[in-house]
Amino acid sequence: MSRNKLYILLAVACLVGYSWLFFNYRSGTETNPDGSGVCIFKEVTHIPCPSCGSTRSAISLLHGNMTDALYWNPIGFLLGIILVVVPLWLLFDVVFQKDSFFRFYKKSEATLEQKKVAVPLIILVLANWIWNIFKAL
Amino acid sequence: MMNSKFFEGHHLSQIRDRLIAMDESKWGMLQTLQFKDPTTILIVSILAGSLGIDRFLIGDTGLGVGKLLTCGGLGIWAIIDWFLIMDATREKNLEKLQLVLY
Numbered sequence: 248m249s250r251n252k253l254y255i256l257l258a259v260a261c262l263v264g265y266s267w268l269f270f271n272y273r274s275g276t277e278t279n280p281d282g283s284g285v286c287i288f289k290e291v292t293h294i295p296c297p298s299c300g301s302t303r304s305a306i307s308l309l310h311g312n313m314t315d316a317l318y319w320n321p322i323g324f325l326l327g328i329i330l331v332v333v334p335l336w337l338l339f340d341v342v343f344q345k346d347s348f349f350r351f352y353k354k355s356e357a358t359l360e361q362k363k364v365a366v367p368l369i370i371l372v373l374a375n376w377i378w379n380i381f382k383a384l
Numbered sequence: 385m386m387n388s389k390f391f392e393g394h395h396l397s398q399i400r401d402r403l404i405a406m407d408e409s410k411w412g413m414l415q416t417l418q419f420k421d422p423t424t425i426l427i428v429s430i431l432a433g434s435l436g437i438d439r440f441l442i443g444d445t446g447l448g449v450g451k452l453l454t455c456g457g458l459g460i461w462a463i464i465d466w467f468l469i470m471d472a473t474r475e476k477n478l479e480k481l482q483l484v485l486y
Contacts, residue, residue, distance in 0.1 A: 260450070260457070263458070267458060285458050285459045286456075286459060288434045296434060297452065297455075298452065299455065301453070301455070326454070355446070356445045360443075360445055372452070
């Protein structure tokens with residue numbers, strides 16, 4: 248994938264992410280235990296997927312409820328950080344015509360493919376998934 | 385071209401020319417290449433696309449993580465990928481082949 252393609256994709260993703268958050272923030276998804284119902288996996292199997300609850304987690308973060316955010320889904324923290332950092336980094340790269348984010352992306356892809364990094368992360372995601380199922384998100 | 389299903393149609397003639405012009409010493413390396421079958425990846429994409437497994441399999445780790453964290457891009461990206469993943473697989477196969485050919 249080329250630099251520009253990645254940047255456009257990420258910019259669109261961040262935009263969709265922010266509008267999704269805004270939409271859910273206004274409709275008060277946090278208080279609705281059924282979530283938003285877009286997850287195909289959950290609709291088909293009635294089992295929550297590994298990232299179910301991250302919208303509620305991010306909304307809790309916006310309200311400043313750290314413990315709630317952690318309870319809904321720790322992935323919400325990760326998404327929150329990405330949503331803050333990525334647009335700024337992209338803007339920096341575009342303004343100064345650099346490709347520092349692109350190089351970082353390629354490097355982290357290579358890191359993630361190493362077994363000693365991948366296996367612990369897979370276990371972490373699986374553990375989080377099992378927790379999700381127990382919480383019945 | 386018994387491996388033609390692994391690549392996009394418009395690349396085939398180019399690949400054929402390259403193979404004919406290729407140095408004989410690279411043949412052994414070429415034989416060891418493992419290509420991903422687009423149909424298999426499509427099945428994975430339909431079954432586990434919202435977890436990003438299809439993207440991980442073809443080596444798009446970054447996009448795979450993105451799909452996993454966002455529940456298949458709110459389900460929309462997962463559906464779009466049902467249509468994109470076969471061509472993406474063929475692209476990846478070509479990249480793999482190019483590493484040996486050039």
